Amino acid sequence: MKENVIISLADSNYFELLDELVESIKIFKESEKTAICILDAGLTEDQKRILSKKVDEIKSAEWDIEVPDFKIKGKEWLKSQVSRAFLPKYFPNYKKYLWIDADAWVNSWEAIELYFKGCENKKLSISTTADRAYGRVLRAEWFFGSFARIKSQNYKHAKSSGFSEKIARKVALKPHLNIGAFALEAEAPHWNIWQKNLKTALKSGKIWGSEQIAMNITIYNDELDVEILPAYCNWTLIEALKFDKNKNTLVEPYLPNHQIGIVHFAGKNNDQIRNNKNFISKVKTVDGDEIEMKLRFNKN
Structure with a gap:
């Protein structure tokens, strides 16, 4: 029995990206000791048949927390915002759970090892959207000379998701935790607290982003243990990537130009890459x- 598992979710529209993620994991020999499981949020039978030959298990994602139909609007893939908080329920008997969004691929196994290592002793292992290469992490609306109104992703989402002003302010200036890749042990206390906060977020706010603000509040307000990994473990600022010709790999833009662990096409800036695997980036x-190159995973 494999102790650790990597899990992702997709619908039929994201199948190609999901399949690339799976292939990027399996290209590493170390993956033979790690299970790969998939949550189905609308895959076709043919797509599931293809994946079943590559992964350990596929299960249908559910609305683990009841959400009104008017919020779902037929977008079953939004289950990813809920079901990732219930991974041990879907795939029991694993020791460590690593979630990776379907629009990402693994460039270096070191990142996988760091996620699994970081979640030991019942901690959350995760990276943030704050990095020296990422630039601005807060926005300020200036008025009356030197006075400014600070705007942050955490504060905005906490307020729109029904959390108190006190909680919103507590998390406002904290580095935003990126739930697109994270690892937890099965017995970590985070699952229950995260689920509790997620219920609050889903009741008052939008489904999209609910799981992320719920986890940020779990760490920064409920003060559960966290191991914050370097940004290269879950790299989302694709336009800042550099390529090392000598090592033939994608790296951070600044010294020591560390190899990127997970390439993650999150956000609207990466729509073209997500929608077209042959898109050429400079x-x-x-x-x-x-140089010009395709940034989607290609095992060839």
Whole structure:
């Protein structure tokens, strides 16, 4: 029995991305000791048949927390915002659970090892959207000279999701935890607290982003243990990536140009890449050159 598992979710529209994620995991020999499980949020029978030959198990995602139909509007893939908080329920008997969004792929197994190592001793292992290469992490609305109104993702989402002003302020200036990749042990206390906060978020706010603000509140307000990993473990600022010709891999833009662990096409800025696997991106190299390349995973 494999102790650790990597889990993702997709509908039929994200199948190609999901399949690339699975292939990017399996290309590493180390993956032979790690299970891969899939939550189905609208895959076709043919798609599930293809995946079943590559992964350990596929199960249908559910609305683990009741959500009004007017919020769902037929978007069954939004189950990803709920079901990821219930992973041990879907796939029991594993020790460590690593979630990776379907629009991501694994470039270095080191990141996988860090996620699993980081969640030991019942901690959440996760990275943030704050990094030296990412630039602005807060917005300020300036008025009356030197006075400004600070705007943060955590504060905005906490308020719109029905959390108190006190909680919203407590999490407002904290680095935003990116739930697109995270790891937890089966017995970690985070699951129950996260689910509780998620119920609050889903009751008052939108489904999209609910699981992320719920986890940020779980860590920063409920003060559960966390191991914050480097941004290269879950890299989302795709336009800032660089390519190392000598090592033939994608790296951070600044020294020491560490190899990117997970390439994550999150956000509207990456729509073109997500929608077209043959999209050509202009990528700077560490030696000052610029090349054109496809950034979607290709095992060839």
